[in-house]
């Protein structure tokens with residue numbers, strides 16, 4: 001598989017902080033793969049996701065090289081949100097406009113990046129709402145974010161993220177605020193959308209069992225260091241790093257089944 005994004009000695013430090021948020025790392029995100037980035041709070045996962053999307057704040061100093069080879073080849077400097085990547089955050093309310101109808105928000109992405117007129121963009125938005133399995137897409141088109149549940153808002157955020165057909169879907173703790181059943185539904189939805197659209201997935205989270213269920217490879221982060229990177233089956237059944245073993249041990253106490261399944265299938 002060709003790399004969609006390449007990182008070479010990439011590091012990130014925020015102004016005023018003693019420690020680097022990300023220590024130099026090499027990583028290729030392969031076109032079409034589902035890659036999980038996991039680790040505890042503060043380990044640098046979101047920093048990595050934001051760096052890949054070109055969304056780090058101005059206070060961040062970036063070292064090394066981060067490239068989207070195909071974008072660089074056509075002379076563009078940075079990836080474009082919506083067109084090259086879709087980003088879904090933990091708190092989708094923060095990325096949805098509270099005073100704009102849902103349908104208009106999704107249609108705007110399709111209009112801006114696909115050059116559609118408003119009527120076509122609205123049709124596209126309605127079919128996306130059906131694809132993310134929101135009941136009654138017609139009424140959701142005219143609804144506002146506060147009228148939807150947390151799980152429904154994540155479905156809308158996913159519809160908006162993929163509206164312009166990006167190559168990469170970045171889900172940053174996109175299911176972390178949801179209860180277990182809704183979380184499983186959204187994981188299933190992400191899997192289906194990624195497969196149907198042939199997208200690459202960067203799944204950022206702290207739950208190694210969820211990562212194992214969904215992804216082909218797992219990268220484990222701790223204190224800004226990528227301590228482990230491997231195929232899911234290998235990371236689950238033969239973890240190389242003590243921290244990965246500790247994450248797995250903590251999970252086996254809570255709920256062993258997804259991990260056993262991940263090890264069997266991996």
Ligand SMILES: Nc1ncnc2c1ncn2[C@@H]1O[C@H](COP(=O)(O)OP(=O)(O)OP(=O)(O)O)[C@@H](O)[C@H]1O
Nearest residue numbers: 014017021039040041042043044045046047048057
């Ligand atoms: N905008 C910022 N300015 C200064 N420091 C930041 C900023 N964003 C993150 N950091 C710091 O960088 C480190 C890595 O944070 P990051 O958010 O990438 O971790 P994370 O693994 O995604 O954590 P979480 O799961 O809690 O979001 C932390 O020490 C954090 O406090």
